Amino acid sequence: MADNERRKQDTEAVLLNYSVKTYHIEFIGNITKLYSDKGVFALKSIDPHIGIDFIRNIQRLYQRGYNRIVPIYQTMDGRYAVLHNNRLYYLMPWLSDQENGERSERNKQMFRELARMHTLSVREITVEAEEREEHYQSTNEEWKKQLGFLREFVESCEKKWYMSPFELMYCTYYTDLSQALEYSTKKLEDWYEKTKDHEKIRTVVTHGKVSLKHYVYDDRGYGYFINFENSRTAPPHFDLLPYLVEAARTYPFPCDDCVDLLYNYMRYFPLKPEEVLLFQSYLAYPESSIAVVKGYVEKKGNRSELQYVRHFQRQYWLVKNIEYMVMKIEENERAKKAAAEAQQQQQQQQQEPNPE
Structure with missing residues (x-):
């Protein structure tokens, strides 16, 4: 319970950087599922040491016209990620993954x-x-x-x-x-x-x-x-x-x-x-x-x-x-x-x- 409370506080602090109002939060593994006034989102945190290459590669693919990666939403001031408590957080849409093909x-x-x-x-x-x-x-x-x-x-x-x-x-x-x-x-x-x-x-x-x-x-x-x-x-x-x-x-x-x-x-x-x-x-x-x-x-x-x-x-x-x-x-x-x-x-x- 204490861990979930800490994650909830971290999530709320990170979301202050986005224009998103949340109604409900779920913790699924290392991903936080957010129900908000603008849809359902996924918030994920990573080690800041790998964050630089991660953001650079995402931007490079965007610039080259590749759009089959789950979009990374920018903060209100244009950043792709938020550094908080020694973790790098990024926000993306929640995909249902309902494909039932072979x-x-x-x-x-x-x-x-x-x-x-x-x-x-x-x-x-x-x-x-x-x-x-x-x-x-x-x-x-x-x-x-x-x-x-x-x-x-x-x-x-x-x-x-x-x-x-x-x-x-x-x-x-x-x-x-x-x-x-x-x-x-x-x-x-x-x-x-x-x-x-x-x-x-x-x-x-x-x-x-x-x-x-x-x-x-x-x-x-x-x-x-x-x-x-x-x-x-x-x-x-x-x-x-x-x-x-x-x-x-x-x-x-x-x-x-x-x-x-x-x-x-x-x-x-x-x-x-x-x-x-x-x-x-x-x-x-x-x-x-x-x-x-x-x-x-x-x-x-x-x-x-x-x-x-x-x-x-x-x-x-x-x-x-x-x-x-x-x-x-x-x-x-x-x-x-x-x-x-x-x-x-x-x-x-x-x-x-x-x-x-």
């Missing part, structure tokens, strides 16, 4: 809007050759160290007369893990060879937490992104990778819908070949599985043998689900490359003079 269709609409948002906010930035090389070298060296760690651990396990359940499972899955890491490293090398002489990279305004929970509908059926607190200027894969990895965190299944979503996005915002290479590298990288193995070897935390086995099993399923996605992407990219080469060859033949 989940797959909602995902398609969300990815189409994500592509449009990236298209309108895209810009190239200069990257020094030394900076690109440093990123490649440090990442490549780190991944090769991890591959060495995986090999050393499997060798130590195989020397034992009796393996623990975790060690036995690790030896069973070792080949798949090492192949995923080797694939990631190879794609990283391909990316560097293709881009080491490039001076620029593409960046966009990324959402930061793309999910259906953060894509809501108004009464007219239009979809809007919400929760832009983690937005930043970054390459487009900063939005794509977390979503696909999270979608793969389940029991083993061939996620064709995930691959379809990616290529639906690329219909509206095509990734360049070098961007696809880097995307493949990061997607295939078995980060969470390696973390579990390291935790087991270093005996971090208080997990029991059974807990480690269960946790590792789930991470291995993630590796296999992502492996399916990566292979489908590989097939699609090879088909696209073959089609482009065939088209180019056909154009060259048409340009050649016909023999008399």
